[in-house]
Amino acid sequence: MKSNQAKRAVFDVLLFYVLIFAVWQALFSAGLIPEYLFPSPAQVGKRLWELAADGYLLHNVKATLERMAVGFSIAAAIGLAIGLLMGTSRIVNSCLKSLFLGLQTLPTAAWVPISLLIFGLSVHGIYFVIILSSVPAMAIATSTGILHIPPLYLRAAQTLGTRWYAMPACVILPAALPAIITGLKLGWTFGWHGCVSAELIKSISGLGFLLSMGREVNDAPQVIGIMVVTILFGLLLDRFLFGIIEQRIRIRWGLEQNE
Amino acid sequence: MEGQAPQPNGPPTTKLGITNVSKIFQSANQTVEALGPLDLEVKEGECVIFFGPSGCGKSTLLNLIAGFEAPSSGEIVLEGKPVTKPGSDRLMLFQEHGLFPWLNVIRNVTFGLRNERRFRFRPRKRREVARSWLKLMHLEEFEKALVHELSGGMKQRVALARALAPDPKVLLIDEPFPALDALVRAKLYGDLQEILVRTRKTIISVTHDPREAACLGDRVVVFTPRPGKIKKEIQVDLPRPRDINDPKVAEYATQIMGELEGQPDEKQPS
Numbered sequence: 001m002k003s004n005q006a007k008r009a010v011f012d013v014l015l016f017y018v019l020i021f022a023v024w025q026a027l028f029s030a031g032l033i034p035e036y037l038f039p040s041p042a043q044v045g046k047r048l049w050e051l052a053a054d055g056y057l058l059h060n061v062k063a064t065l066e067r068m069a070v071g072f073s074i075a076a077a078i079g080l081a082i083g084l085l086m087g088t089s090r091i092v093n094s095c096l097k098s099l100f101l102g103l104q105t106l107p108t109a110a111w112v113p114i115s116l117l118i119f120g121l122s123v124h125g126i127y128f129v130i131i132l133s134s135v136p137a138m139a140i141a142t143s144t145g146i147l148h149i150p151p152l153y154l155r156a157a158q159t160l161g162t163r164w165y166a167m168p169a170c171v172i173l174p175a176a177l178p179a180i181i182t183g184l185k186l187g188w189t190f191g192w193h194g195c196v197s198a199e200l201i202k203s204i205s206g207l208g209f210l211l212s213m214g215r216e217v218n219d220a221p222q223v224i225g226i227m228v229v230t231i232l233f234g235l236l237l238d239r240f241l242f243g244i245i246e247q248r249i250r251i252r253w254g255l256e257q258n259e
Numbered sequence: 260m261e262g263q264a265p266q267p268n269g270p271p272t273t274k275l276g277i278t279n280v281s282k283i284f285q286s287a288n289q290t291v292e293a294l295g296p297l298d299l300e301v302k303e304g305e306c307v308i309f310f311g312p313s314g315c316g317k318s319t320l321l322n323l324i325a326g327f328e329a330p331s332s333g334e335i336v337l338e339g340k341p342v343t344k345p346g347s348d349r350l351m352l353f354q355e356h357g358l359f360p361w362l363n364v365i366r367n368v369t370f371g372l373r374n375e376r377r378f379r380f381r382p383r384k385r386r387e388v389a390r391s392w393l394k395l396m397h398l399e400e401f402e403k404a405l406v407h408e409l410s411g412g413m414k415q416r417v418a419l420a421r422a423l424a425p426d427p428k429v430l431l432i433d434e435p436f437p438a439l440d441a442l443v444r445a446k447l448y449g450d451l452q453e454i455l456v457r458t459r460k461t462i463i464s465v466t467h468d469p470r471e472a473a474c475l476g477d478r479v480v481v482f483t484p485r486p487g488k489i490k491k492e493i494q495v496d497l498p499r500p501r502d503i504n505d506p507k508v509a510e511y512a513t514q515i516m517g518e519l520e521g522q523p524d525e526k527q528p529s
Contacts, residue, residue: 156353160421161347161375166374174361253360
């Protein structure tokens with residue numbers, strides 16, 4: 001059920017985007033920047049339409065999403081496992097925390113050269129970049145979530161006869177789930193950055209490839225159009241996939257009030 | 260709720276034995292003698308209340324019985340077996356409900372049953388037992404509800420059902436229901452006594468409220484301030500169910516309180 005207020009907010013946001021396009025069009029019409037560098041919204045739209053019409057755009061979006069699906073799944077498994085270890089062992093945590101915090105400050109694109117050295121142009125190099133871009137954030141979020149579990153839950157589980165080997169599955173992971181989902185969301189974003197960066201240089205398909213191809217043939221409408229598509233898919237998955245799951249979990253765990 | 264029929268006649272046997280138990284907390288720069296050494300025996304089906312000022316070590320003793328901590332000396336024995344670690348035979352009900360928000364009401368109640376050998380691989384049986392306890396707590400309509408959808412009193416009743424479902428040999432209660440308003444508490448005292456009478460469950464509870472002690476306890480153990488030792492044991496010979504506002508309960512409460520007041524320069528319970 002949507003209230004009037006929510007409808008109003010959606011309307012305001014739509015208005016905001018219309019305004020952006022209007023300003024964009026106005027800047028174009030003023031002719032301050034040469035047309036080949038700064039295309040109009042219509043030119044970008046036309047180019048995107050051309051790319052979409054023969055299935056080329058979809059093919060490349062699919063290529064990027066498939067790489068993300070594989071790379072991110074592996075990264076999530078690794079990040080969760082390391083996070084669980086960090087969250088349950090003081091020594092592992094103190095050793096790995098500074099390392100991962102350090103790695104997190106590294107721009108994701110900085111993994112691309114080393115992946116070229118190791119893997120050449122193969123797709124494994126892209127997985128490598130996705131994994132190394134996203135694992136640190138997920139491991140840190142998971143371990144922080146575990147370390148902040150209310151001790152009451154652990155004691156309650158113990159007194160209810162839960163054995164130590166059942167604790168991760170029965171209590172630790174579910175109790176830390178809100179933090180873990182936030183970490184997955186963050187990891188997805190970093191992985192997405194890394195994936196597109198890697199595709200810029202070492203791929204013959206994907207959104208990153210379309211960007212760099214557009215640059216090579218001086219096709220500004222394509223470059224800008226693909227940037228918009230990249231933003232849209234990033235936003236879509238962040239908000240509507242992870243965002244909705246995250247919010248539902250936070251409400252159920254009693255961390256947020258249902259509105 | 261099988262196997263909880265009242266004991267047949269004959270003298271009640273010793274359920275829990277506490278022998279020469281003490282607890283000393285040691286940190287880098289200080290040593291605190293929190294408890295004992297003390298001896299205590301809890302009989303089958305008895306409701307024993309530990310009563311004393313804050314910091315007298317009564318909660319520490321409860322934690323030792325639950326197995327969350329090990330005593331510095333002495334031994335705690337449940338039905339002949341020494342206590343070494345937490346377990347569902349000495350189930351603890353906490354001050355805060357401690358329900359798991361990721362599970363609904365009935366799954367919270369079956370949580371402990373999953374760890375019991377006799378319920379392993381028998382989900383239907385687990386649900387049956389959980390439902391019967393929820394029914395006793397008048398919560399049968401809420402089995403699918405989520406924890407955050409319940410009121411404070413309902414949460415405590417679910418926690419009580421969860422604690423009783425695995426049929427613990429001893430139920431430990433750390434300050435029953437402190438965060439609730441007076442009306443809800445009075446109702447929970449009633450529920451708890453109904454369970455006492457119906458299941459003859461052995462209960463050990465901690466409180467700093469003398470009325471609560473007199474209302475719930477068969478025997479009230481009054482503790483001295485730190486290090487906590489047993490100052491006096493008072494038998495409460497009143498029929499159940501008892502009303503917390505009954506003048507006879509108040510009389511016992513005065514007597515229990517009087518035991519504390521003899522102690523010089525120590526903080527009184529609030």
